[in-house]
Amino acid sequence: MSISATTAKASSHGYDPTFTGQVIAATGPNAHKRLAQIMPSLLRHLHDFAREVDLTVAEWMSAVEFINEAGQMSNDRRNETQLVCDILGLESLVDEISSKLLRKSSPDSIGTTSSAILGPFYRKDAPILPNGASIVAPETRDAFAKDLAHFSGRVVDDKGNPIPNAIVDVWHTAPNGMYEQQDPDQPDFNLRGRFRTDEAGKYSLYCLRPAPYPIPDDGPSGLLLKLLDRHPWRPAHIHVIVTADGYRPLTTQIFDKGDKYLTNDTVFAVKEDLIVEFVTRKDDQDAKWTLVYDFALSRV
Ligand code: MBD
Ligand code: FE
Numbered sequence: 001m002s003i004s005a006t007t008a009k010a011s012s013h014g015y016d017p018t019f020t021g022q023v024i025a026a027t028g029p030n031a032h033k034r035l036a037q038i039m040p041s042l043l044r045h046l047h048d049f050a051r052e053v054d055l056t057v058a059e060w061m062s063a064v065e066f067i068n069e070a071g072q073m074s075n076d077r078r079n080e081t082q083l084v085c086d087i088l089g090l091e092s093l094v095d096e097i098s099s100k101l102l103r104k105s106s107p108d109s110i111g112t113t114s115s116a117i118l119g120p121f122y123r124k125d126a127p128i129l130p131n132g133a134s135i136v137a138p139e140t141r142d143a144f145a146k147d148l149a150h151f152s153g154r155v156v157d158d159k160g161n162p163i164p165n166a167i168v169d170v171w172h173t174a175p176n177g178m179y180e181q182q183d184p185d186q187p188d189f190n191l192r193g194r195f196r197t198d199e200a201g202k203y204s205l206y207c208l209r210p211a212p213y214p215i216p217d218d219g220p221s222g223l224l225l226k227l228l229d230r231h232p233w234r235p236a237h238i239h240v241i242v243t244a245d246g247y248r249p250l251t252t253q254i255f256d257k258g259d260k261y262l263t264n265d266t267v268f269a270v271k272e273d274l275i276v277e278f279v280t281r282k283d284d285q286d287a288k289w290t291l292v293y294d295f296a297l298s299r300v
Pocket of ligand 2: 119121237239
C-alpha cells in the first residue's frame with residue numbers, strides 16, 4: 001500500500017516510479033532485524049522528500065558538507081551533530097516517543113517526573129559530593145553572589161515514598177552561558193556534581209540560579225538557525241539525571257518559571273511539570289535563592 005502510494009506520487013512528479021522500490025528491495029534476508037523493519041520507511045520518506053522539493057545535486061552536496069562539518073566539530077566536549085538534531089526537534093521527539101513507550105510498559109509511571117532531552121553537554125563522572133556541598137567554584141562565588149542558590153528536594157517513587165541512595169547528577173551553565181568544557185576560564189567539572197539521597201530520600205546542594213543563554217552558534221547549527229531566521233536561545237535550565245537501583249533512570253531538565261524563552265525554547269524541551277520557582281532565601285549568606293524540587297521515578 002505504501003509502495004503504491006510512493007509510486008503514485010513519484011509518477012505525478014515525473015520521476016522513475018520504480019526507483020524507491022528497487023532501493024528498498026536491495027536489503028538482504030540476513031539484514032539486521034530492526035534496520036530491516038525501519039529502513040523501508042526511512043527510504044520512502046527520504047526519497048519522497050527529495051522528489052517533492054526537486055532537490056538538486058548542488059543542494060544535496062551542501063547538506064553532505066553540513067553533516068561532515070558537524071561531525072568534524074564533534075568531540076568528547078561538544079556534540080555538534082546532536083545539537084543539529086536538537087534544533088530540528090528530533091531529540092525532543094525521540095524523548096517523547098521513549099517516554100510514551102515507558103509509560104505504556106510501566107503501570108507505576110503515572111505521575112512520575114517527565115523526562116527531557118540530555119543535550120550535547122553532559123559529562124560522565126562528575127565529582128560525587130556530600131549533601132550541602134556547592135558545585136560553584138569557590139573563586140567565582142563572589143562574582144556570582146547574586147545568583148547563588150540552594151537546591152534541595154527528595155527522590156521519591158510514584159506513591160511519594162522516599163528513595164534513599166539515589167544519585168542526583170546535576171549540571172548547568174555559568175552566567176556567561178557556557179558549560180565548563182566550553183570555557184577555558186572555568187575549572188574542570190565546575191557547575192557539575194553528583195549527590196546521593198539520604199535515608200529520607202533527600203538531596204541538597206548549592207548551585208547558581210541559571211540564566212537563559214544562546215546555544216553555540218559558531219558551527220552548522222548556528223548557520224542553520226540564521227538561514228531559518230531563528231533565534232538561538234534556550235530558557236534557563238538545570239540538567240539532572242536521577243538514578244536509583246530498581247528504578248528507571250530519569251534524564252530531565254528543570255526550567256525557571258517566568259523565563260521569556262519557556263514558550264520558544266530553540267530545542268523544544270520544556271514541559272509543564274518541569275517548571276520551577278526560585279524564591280528569595282533568607283538567613284543564608286551562601287545563597288540568595290531557594291529551589292525545592294522532588295523527582296519521582298518509576299520502578300524498572
Ligand atoms: C543545551 O544547553 C542544551 O541543554 C541542549 C538540549 C541543547 C543545546 C544546549
Ligand atoms: Fe543545557
